[in-house]
Amino acid sequence: MPLIPTLLDTDLYKFTMMQAVLHQHPAAQVEYRFRCRTPGLDLGACIDGISAEIDALCALRFGAEELDYLRGLRFIRPDFVDFLGLFHLDRKYVHLARGDGGGLDLVIRGPWLHTILFEVPLLAIVSEVWSRHGGRADREEGRRRLRSKIGRLVEADPAAEIAIADYGTRRRHAGDWQREVLGALREGLGPRLVGTSNVMFARELGMTPLGTMAHEWLQAHQALGPRLRDSQKVALENWAQEYRGDLGIALSDVVGLDAFLADFDMYFCKLFDGMRHDSGDPFAWGERILAHLEVNRVDPRTKTLVFSDALDIDKVLRLHAHFRGRCRVAFGIGTHLTNDLGVPAPSLVIKMTRCNGQPVAKLSDSPGKSMCEDAGYVAYLRQVFGIAG
Incomplete structure (x- = not known):
């Protein structure tokens, strides 16, 4: 097989x-x-x-x-x-x-x-x-850890307000393990588990498949024109033209948050349903996003912030407590769910x-997550978007 x-x-x-x-x-x-x-x-x-x-x-x-x-x-x-x-x-x-x-x-x-x-x-x-x-992976240890995570979430969230999604396909321990994890999450978390990014498991388990765009969509537009400085705006506009208001979560860290906010004007603030965090300090990111929405006369409570960067249960609980009631919040958890079996x-x-x-x-907001082999292009990209080196 x-x-x-x-x-x-x-x-x-x-x-x-x-x-x-x-x-x-x-x-x-x-x-x-x-x-x-x-x-x-x-x-x-x-x-x-x-x-x-x-x-x-x-x-x-x-x-x-x-x-x-x-x-x-x-x-x-x-x-x-x-x-x-x-x-x-x-x-x-x-x-x-x-x-x-x-x-x-x-x-x-x-x-x-x-x-x-x-x-x-x-x-x-x-x-x-x-x-x-x-x-060296120990599935019994993985099951013990998974039960502990489920228990902590249920205990901390008796009203089932926290929305969790599985984003763990790309770094999973194994395919059959991801299936087992999803079954345990669905049984243990109930409505707190809102879906999975994996289309096969969504179909097989009757779950909601979740996802919109990845970094490559905005990266490719750096070369697809018309101008490099306009690449983010063109990528977002093209996405909106394709999906006509559906799948409206924008990715914010392809060339850093400063450049994203400069491009994400009132039009995009009203057009998109929310934004996804994937690098940098999530608390500082969320505060800046909420302030940006308010400046652009958009009620943050009508928008969703999706957090997906190296999440664990502690971080999920802290982020939910911090932003609760101020906006809609969702969490996409990857490796912490599908490849946590006692070994790194x-x-x-x-x-x-x-x-x-x-x-x-991609000029990430987190050191070490950027990836480009052409240092000259990176320097040019920083210059065009006004990003400090």
């Missing part, structure tokens, strides 16, 4: 972005690169197992019932589902080799429309193959680095 059993075993925002790419940028060419942020992992020792799983991934096709499920999502258009009926992932776009010092050299390069679905399953493959190779989980990412032959970058 392959580690990735279906092409639905990915995050919803990959499909929402892919639909927009089909309609707006079908000819765009991109490059993604893998990075392990955890030092000292000999991922190169797992290369044969990873390669075999990539082959199995590229043999998958969407089944008729899977396409019917996607067709039933209110924001998915019929022509996109028809396209997916012909789609498969092509191995020729993935370049895999041993890297320096025991690392893994993994690059995805090709048409954006035909490569966008690689990221999440590839990360899940690397994470699970590494977990099997390392062999590797921090793995795949990020877009080029689009149409030009470098693109």
Whole structure:
């Protein structure tokens, strides 16, 4: 049985972005690169197992019932589902080799429309193959920790006000473990569990699939025009044109919060349902977002702040207490739910680095989360957006 059993075993925002790419940028060419942020992992020792799983991934096709499920999502258009009926992932776009010092050299390069679905399953493959190779994870310890987390949330939130979502596919210990975690969360948290980013599990378990856009959507617009300085505004406008008011959570940290707020004017404040935090101090971020909404004559209580950066239960409880009653708040939790089994989980990412032959970058609000191999472009990007180096 392959580690990735279906092409639905990915995050919803990959499909929402892919639909927009089909309609707006079908000819765009991109490059993604893998990075392990955890030092000292000999991922190169797992290369044969990873390669075999990539082959199995590229043999998958969407089944008729899977396409019917996607067709039933209110924001998915019929022509996109028809396209997916012909789609498969092509191995020729993935370049895999041993890297320096025991690392893994993994690059995805090709048409954006035909490569966008690689990221999440590839990360899940690397994470699970590494977990099997390392062999130190303790599922009984993972279950004990999960029960403790569920108990703490229920005890701290008797009125079921806290909204939790599973965002853990890309760094999960294993696919069957994520399924077990979701079952335990659904039983233990009840209405506090509002959904999962994983489309396969949402379909299988009767849950709500959740997601809007990722960093790559805004990054790609740095190369898609018309002007670099306008790239965020164009990306947000194009998103609004695609979804006409649906899927209205904007990502705020592609070139830093200062630049985001400069672009996110009254029009966008009123147009979008909320914003997602993914780097930097979440409390300071939330305070600045609420102040920005008020300056733009928008009642923060009508908007949702989604927190998704390295969350654990302590942080969820503190953030909820801090912003409760001032706005709507939701939490997307990843590794802390799906890969907390008594041993440190590797921090793995795949990020877009080029689009149409030009470098693109994410200038994160957290040190170490930025990713671009072209220092000259990063300096230029900072200059254009007025960001201190």
